[in-house]
Amino acid sequence: MISANLPILxxxxxxxxxxxxxxxxxxxxxxxxLALIIxxxxxxxxxxxxxxxxGGEAVSYEIGDWAAPWGxxxxxxxxxAYLIVIVSGIGAVTMLYxxxxxxxxxxxxxxxxxxxxxxLTLSGLLGIATTGDTFNLFVFLEISSLSTYVMVSLGAxxxxxxxxxxxxxxxxxxxTFYVIGxxxxxxxxxxxxxxxxxxxxxxxxxxxxxxxxxxxxxxxIGLKLGLFPxxxxxxxxxxxxxxxxxxxxxxxxxxxxxxxxxxxxxxxFKGGVFETLPVDEILLALSIVAIVAxxxxxxxxxxxxxxxxxxxxxxxxxxxxxxxxxxITGLTAGxxxxxxxxxxxxxxxxxxxxxxxxxxxxxxxxxxxxxxxMPWTMAAFVTGGLSLIGIPLTVGFVSKWYLxxxxxxxxxxxxxxxxxxxxxLAVIYMWRVIEVAYFRxxxxxxVSIGEAPLAMLVPMWVLVxxxxxxxxxxxxxxxxxxxxxxxxxxx
Amino acid sequence: METxxxxxxxxxxxxxxxxxxYIVIAQENMIKKMVGLSIFQVAVFVFYISMxxxxxxxxxxxxxxxxxxxxxxxxxxxxxxxxxxxxxxALGLALIVRIKEEFGTIEDDQIRDMEEHGEESGA
Numbered sequence: 001m002i003s004a005n006l007p008i009l010x011x012x013x014x015x016x017x018x019x020x021x022x023x024x025x026x027x028x029x030x031x032x033x034l035a036l037i038i039x040x041x042x043x044x045x046x047x048x049x050x051x052x053x054x055g056g057e058a059v060s061y062e063i064g065d066w067a068a069p070w071g072x073x074x075x076x077x078x079x080x081a082y083l084i085v086i087v088s089g090i091g092a093v094t095m096l097y098x099x100x101x102x103x104x105x106x107x108x109x110x111x112x113x114x115x116x117x118x119x120l121t122l123s124g125l126l127g128i129a130t131t132g133d134t135f136n137l138f139v140f141l142e143i144s145s146l147s148t149y150v151m152v153s154l155g156a157x158x159x160x161x162x163x164x165x166x167x168x169x170x171x172x173x174x175x176t177f178y179v180i181g182x183x184x185x186x187x188x189x190x191x192x193x194x195x196x197x198x199x200x201x202x203x204x205x206x207x208x209x210x211x212x213x214x215x216x217x218x219x220x221i222g223l224k225l226g227l228f229p230x231x232x233x234x235x236x237x238x239x240x241x242x243x244x245x246x247x248x249x250x251x252x253x254x255x256x257x258x259x260x261x262x263x264x265x266x267x268x269f270k271g272g273v274f275e276t277l278p279v280d281e282i283l284l285a286l287s288i289v290a291i292v293a294x295x296x297x298x299x300x301x302x303x304x305x306x307x308x309x310x311x312x313x314x315x316x317x318x319x320x321x322x323x324x325x326x327x328i329t330g331l332t333a334g335x336x337x338x339x340x341x342x343x344x345x346x347x348x349x350x351x352x353x354x355x356x357x358x359x360x361x362x363x364x365x366x367x368x369x370x371x372x373x374m375p376w377t378m379a380a381f382v383t384g385g386l387s388l389i390g391i392p393l394t395v396g397f398v399s400k401w402y403l404x405x406x407x408x409x410x411x412x413x414x415x416x417x418x419x420x421x422x423x424x425l426a427v428i429y430m431w432r433v434i435e436v437a438y439f440r441x442x443x444x445x446x447v448s449i450g451e452a453p454l455a456m457l458v459p460m461w462v463l464v465x466x467x468x469x470x471x472x473x474x475x476x477x478x479x480x481x482x483x484x485x486x487x488x489x490x491x
Numbered sequence: 492m493e494t495x496x497x498x499x500x501x502x503x504x505x506x507x508x509x510x511x512x513y514i515v516i517a518q519e520n521m522i523k524k525m526v527g528l529s530i531f532q533v534a535v536f537v538f539y540i541s542m543x544x545x546x547x548x549x550x551x552x553x554x555x556x557x558x559x560x561x562x563x564x565x566x567x568x569x570x571x572x573x574x575x576x577x578x579x580x581a582l583g584l585a586l587i588v589r590i591k592e593e594f595g596t597i598e599d600d601q602i603r604d605m606e607e608h609g610e611e612s613g614a
Contacts, residue, residue: 142575158593165586
């Protein structure tokens with residue numbers, strides 16, 4: 001009974017949990033416990049799903065028992081299960097970490113609202129990854145986006161409000177573009193169900209309507225995922241959101257949008273879209289600019305959160321390069337980096353959360369000598385940074401390895417060189433922070449502080465540990481990514 | 492003439508869509524940005540409703556003597572999209588109220604000035 005309902009439980013439980021969170025107005029701890037329990041429940045559910053679909057069979061669920069073309073179908077295949085595990089896993093770890101960090105950063109009487117919004121975001125993100133219906137996907141996209149805007153606006157500084165507003169305007173434009181794209185596809189095929197679209201799109205793939213649809217979908221999702229020229233909402237939103245929100249969003253929201261792009265290109269159009277419209281070349285060009293230019297911009301940031309936000313835009317470039325190469329190895333690298341980047345950015349932003357918890361700042365200069373007083377936090381930051389750069393024995397190395405392999409397969413040497421060059425830039429911007437924290441003295445008269453509390457250190461080190469573990473034992477991640485890529489390219 | 496009158500709805504959609512989009516880009520006033528955003532969204536609603544029309548079809552209510560009906564599905568979809576649009580507008584306006592309280596203005600260019608000169612980032 002319960003196993004038949006697995007594909008919907010991880011979406012519906014947080015969705016029901018969100019209004020329940022409103023009851024914990026006077027008890028922030030109660031709201032936190034609710035969010036924590038639900039997050040771990042979704043993780044358990046998603047791991048069970050991954051086990052079921054790892055045989056290669058996709059699981060399908062008909063909502064309300066309405067058969068597929070009329071009702072909404074939920075469909076979990078390898079790629080979806082993999083993404084659901086990323087989102088719920090990061091959610092579970094950040095919730096473990098959240099209690100003290102949230103109490104320090106969000107006014108007490110608003111904490112229950114934060115957890116309510118978090119649960120809505122979780123439900124929305126998991127829904128996007130699960131649904132097999134293009135319009136239902138839009139609804140989940142907006143559920144997650146609207147609650148994300150609220151979470152960003154909960155930041156302590158007033159600039160969080162403007163960051164949230166600008167994110168809202170661009171995010172809504174993106175979602176509306178997506179709806180236009182879906183409408184154009186519906187006009188030509190008469191269906192919204194992805195499985196149906198796969199069969200009906202090839203006949204009309206050459207028409208101008210479908211080409212326009214692809215363009216609208218690409219731009220719309222590009223806005224959501226922080227594609228290079230339309231990423232302008234991202235640095236401010238990441239910088240001014242509360243630490244926990246930044247860690248959760250950086251590790252999940254953009255990844256889910258990348259997943260949607262993969263679904264559109266490789267599931268709906270089976271990769272054939274690249275022959276009629278050069279979106280792969282456009283994405284590739286933009287991504288190359290992103291990995292170099294955004295890494296260079298990151299070097300000059302004084303706010304470490306903003307520095308990592310720019311680095312995120314660059315890292316999304318790596319994923320898009322993998323995806324736009326349109327080979328199995330390239331796609332494997334792109335999908336693999338979804339997971340690996342979630343691990344490293346999650347760990348780095350959680351480390352910054354610890355820093356902010358103690359010194360109430362994430363400016364580079366304020367972090368002088370911090371390694372002496374917060375050795376565990378800074379060690380986590382360094383490990384996350386090494387992973388970001390792509391040092392062997394970390395997950396970052398594994399992704400870069402496969403990405404370089406994919407470029408060499410095509411014999412695109414300059415592209416491989418660009419990837420290596422942007423890794424060097426990553427060394428520079430990470431080194432700036434590490435140098436200040438390790439080799440400078442604490443300023444005279446600084447308030448004496450200690451290490452972050454254990455309840456924050458442990459979840460952070462779980463992510464750091466995952467960075468190293470999956471950097472050494474790559475069977476699970478690479479295996480799943482490759483199987484998902486093979487399914488996408490083959491089917 | 493066919494393309495002008497026969498596709499009248501679609502011309503309106505394009506005009507509305509571009510007008511809304513332009514307002515979002517060009518206006519500095521945040522309320523006006525929200526107005527532009529709403530117009531942009533409404534254009535998409537009209538687009539969906541227009542494409543559900545079937546030549547010679549009636550409203551999709553089963554009744555004697557009618558065999559051709561318009562497609563009801565896009566109408567239902569747009570009901571959902573309208574709800575999303577209302578939520579977006581509400582949240583946007585709520586944020587504008589808070590921005591006005593904190594910055595004392597809702598002109599985006601003035602706020603950008605204040606942000607760049609008035610305060611250090613990330614304190």
